[in-house]
Amino acid sequence: xxxxxxxxxxxxxxxxxxxxxxxxxxxxxxGVAEGQGRAVFDGAGRLAIPGLVEAHAHLDKTxxxxxxxxxxxxPRLIDKIDNERACKRSLGIDxxxxxxxxxxxxxxxxxxxxxxxxxxxTECGVxxxxxxxxxxxxxxxHVDMQIVAFPQSGLLRRPGTLELMxxxxxxxxxxxxxxxxxxxxxxxKGHLDAVFGLAQRYGKGVDIHLHEPGEMGAFSMDLIxxxxxxxxxxxxxxxxxxxxxxxxxxxxxADALMAELAAAEIAIMTTGAPSxxxxxxxxxxxxxxxxxxxSDGIRDxxxxxGNGDLLERAMFLGLRNNLRKDSEIELALDVCTHGGAAMMxxxxxxxxxxxxxxxxxxxxPCVAEAxxxxxxxxxTFKRGVLTARAGAALFxxx
Amino acid sequence: xxxxxxxxxxxxxxxxxxxxxxxxxxxxxxGVAEGQGRAVFDGAGRLAIPGLVEAHAHLDKTxxxxxxxxxxxxPRLIDKIDNERACKRSLGIDxxxxxxxxxxxxxxxxxxxxxxxxxxxTECGVxxxxxxxxxxxxxxxHVDMQIVAFPQSGLLRRPGTLELMxxxxxxxxxxxxxxxxxxxxxxxKGHLDAVFGLAQRYGKGVDIHLHEPGEMGAFSMDLIxxxxxxxxxxxxxxxxxxxxxxxxxxxxxADALMAELAAAEIAIMTTGAPSxxxxxxxxxxxxxxxxxxxSDGIRDxxxxxGNGDLLERAMFLGLRNNLRKDSEIELALDVCTHGGAAMMxxxxxxxxxxxxxxxxxxxxPCVAEAxxxxxxxxxTFKRGVLTARAGAALFxxx
Numbered sequence: 065x066x067x068x069x070x071x072x073x074x075x076x077x078x079x080x081x082x083x084x085x086x087x088x089x090x091x092x093x094x095g096v097a098e099g100q101g102r103a104v105f106d107g108a109g110r111l112a113i114p115g116l117v118e119a120h121a122h123l124d125k126t127x128x129x130x131x132x133x134x135x136x137x138x139p140r141l142i143d144k145i146d147n148e149r150a151c152k153r154s155l156g157i158d159x160x161x162x163x164x165x166x167x168x169x170x171x172x173x174x175x176x177x178x179x180x181x182x183x184x185x186t187e188c189g190v191x192x193x194x195x196x197x198x199x200x201x202x203x204x205x206h207v208d209m210q211i212v213a214f215p216q217s218g219l220l221r222r223p224g225t226l227e228l229m230x231x232x233x234x235x236x237x238x239x240x241x242x243x244x245x246x247x248x249x250x251x252x253k254g255h256l257d258a259v260f261g262l263a264q265r266y267g268k269g270v271d272i273h274l275h276e277p278g279e280m281g282a283f284s285m286d287l288i289x290x291x292x293x294x295x296x297x298x299x300x301x302x303x304x305x306x307x308x309x310x311x312x313x314x315x316x317x318a319d320a321l322m323a324e325l326a327a328a329e330i331a332i333m334t335t336g337a338p339s340x341x342x343x344x345x346x347x348x349x350x351x352x353x354x355x356x357x358x359s360d361g362i363r364d365x366x367x368x369x370g371n372g373d374l375l376e377r378a379m380f381l382g383l384r385n386n387l388r389k390d391s392e393i394e395l396a397l398d399v400c401t402h403g404g405a406a407m408m409x410x411x412x413x414x415x416x417x418x419x420x421x422x423x424x425x426x427x428x429p430c431v432a433e434a435x436x437x438x439x440x441x442x443x444t445f446k447r448g449v450l451t452a453r454a455g456a457a458l459f460x461x462x
Numbered sequence: 463x464x465x466x467x468x469x470x471x472x473x474x475x476x477x478x479x480x481x482x483x484x485x486x487x488x489x490x491x492x493g494v495a496e497g498q499g500r501a502v503f504d505g506a507g508r509l510a511i512p513g514l515v516e517a518h519a520h521l522d523k524t525x526x527x528x529x530x531x532x533x534x535x536x537p538r539l540i541d542k543i544d545n546e547r548a549c550k551r552s553l554g555i556d557x558x559x560x561x562x563x564x565x566x567x568x569x570x571x572x573x574x575x576x577x578x579x580x581x582x583x584t585e586c587g588v589x590x591x592x593x594x595x596x597x598x599x600x601x602x603x604h605v606d607m608q609i610v611a612f613p614q615s616g617l618l619r620r621p622g623t624l625e626l627m628x629x630x631x632x633x634x635x636x637x638x639x640x641x642x643x644x645x646x647x648x649x650x651k652g653h654l655d656a657v658f659g660l661a662q663r664y665g666k667g668v669d670i671h672l673h674e675p676g677e678m679g680a681f682s683m684d685l686i687x688x689x690x691x692x693x694x695x696x697x698x699x700x701x702x703x704x705x706x707x708x709x710x711x712x713x714x715x716a717d718a719l720m721a722e723l724a725a726a727e728i729a730i731m732t733t734g735a736p737s738x739x740x741x742x743x744x745x746x747x748x749x750x751x752x753x754x755x756x757s758d759g760i761r762d763x764x765x766x767x768g769n770g771d772l773l774e775r776a777m778f779l780g781l782r783n784n785l786r787k788d789s790e791i792e793l794a795l796d797v798c799t800h801g802g803a804a805m806m807x808x809x810x811x812x813x814x815x816x817x818x819x820x821x822x823x824x825x826x827p828c829v830a831e832a833x834x835x836x837x838x839x840x841x842t843f844k845r846g847v848l849t850a851r852a853g854a855a856l857f858x859x860x
Contacts, residue, residue: 132831135788430530
């Protein structure tokens, strides 16, 4: 049995100084005095926030820790997809090794939960799924991980992929992924029936990449909502990632879609991409839509950006959505914590008695300042055990 | 007379290892061997790039180094302008002290040149101009600075401002500022005639904040081009900052405007703002428009963002413009160096024999990687003298 730990001198969400008693890896009480021979960790006046939630990653294919990749890839989506499939072999992008590296990187920044999409295609088969599963097991004490089987190269257009997706679900993937039902497979009904069919067979949720813009994306979204409703899939078991169509100029149409998403309990994920239309964050939240966020791919063959820091993501969300007030920056950070947790369907989350002691201590006078300064000096606990200090994970990876 | 300095083991722009001989503060030669009793600075294999150019700052009103400002300001532009004018007194935002702090911050990141807009209005008069001028003099060895007299609160709508702008030019401001001729002063002809009139009287250039979107902004831009042509103002002596209208949906109209800007030798400045339409960077450069960039306001009463790091700005430009290839990231960085220098009309700039030894040494295998990693470990020289190491200026400020 784990010894008790008392984390003293911390300010939950920037509030008054208190202490957090951790028993058996969970928050047992706030405001407990030292004594009774308990181990003490002095928070030294730091802010305490719940663990950061990386709700959309691609752990299997980051190049982080590998030699710099000089990107000369063409401009079309299919250029990037085809190039990546080829690079996995030519560069030796090992899913197990690379996912472990990104786990260490992002836990170093304060992450305690990850949802990762993992490629399933006719070249890598389910080997990337197996690699990331090995990482999940190796780091089970450091991070909770959900794995989405992701048909990056298309589901129907490359025969054999659907069978591999089925195999990935048999292996234990947590959700069925999908991508651009109109523009990728050019058969929205076929694509979505396949995705939802798999989900029904395995009793899992879905998480669909929807980059399609404007009215085309809205059509695909409508088809997703229709299926979620018909199948009675509620409570964020259906997630639409990116959802660029919600950033379309026709705000009335976007509002109507967001009202439907909220009613159907379908969540969205947005990275706040600066170069694309994106869901309007405050409007989506006001409509009652659950919103999570994530890094998307970092330092991969698609592009060189990203570092797995969810505080930086909060800044990006703020910049993209023109958030300026402290209360608005707090909302952006909330998307990186509670929003992502809700999107992932996690009920066991938050700075509250009874919840796992998954938390991050940050320097700074208040939450908004901490987001803006993004100091490396962060202290991360997973179920009451230290996992990272000073921006670096306290465990090693290949 | 300054002693010679040989900076060894550096890779200019990521090229082959060489050395840079500095004599009397200028680059005298590349590839010179050690010896002759010269002082040596070992670059240890680092990249060398020309000094970063902060081509659009507001040094007089950052809150950097002051207590955290809890932002509760309203959503309209005028809310922010009115709030700021009031805060200058209530918070004690001293232009001299604050500008010095931002100088140290940004030089710490590798900046060697700054153009700053400085507020002129009926409440602060020209006191902010005087404060920033004192900072410019105090830090003349650390950074070259241009000062734009900036009518933030409007030029015509607040009587007395034009006379103060005249006084600022008499004090030695380097350019006449302006702001949103239609939407701020509601008299585009009157506003621009006043701005260009002052510029003619003092033989200086202009740098106009143009946030106006779409067709309204295009109209104002057209009026600016008309005046620049009529007055024979060439060679980037006219700058249009932000130029959001160039991001309008009508790409053909934007292309026509950019062709006119290029022909008239009018430069633009873009920060790559994620929440607004922005000039399309690659299209603007391809059209022959000179483009600089800058931090705009950092950590002020307008908003909490920004840190004065031009490498981060290169990343923002890349994200906003969907730049992914190494060559595209190099273009983004070029906007932060040569682009800004050209926008500011600096001929004495660049990593070339005869130019001042204003340069930054960066760790990393190549330029694109250095932009993405943005390590604190940077070494900055101004006219051959070290001004910053490890992310911090080597001089002190209040």
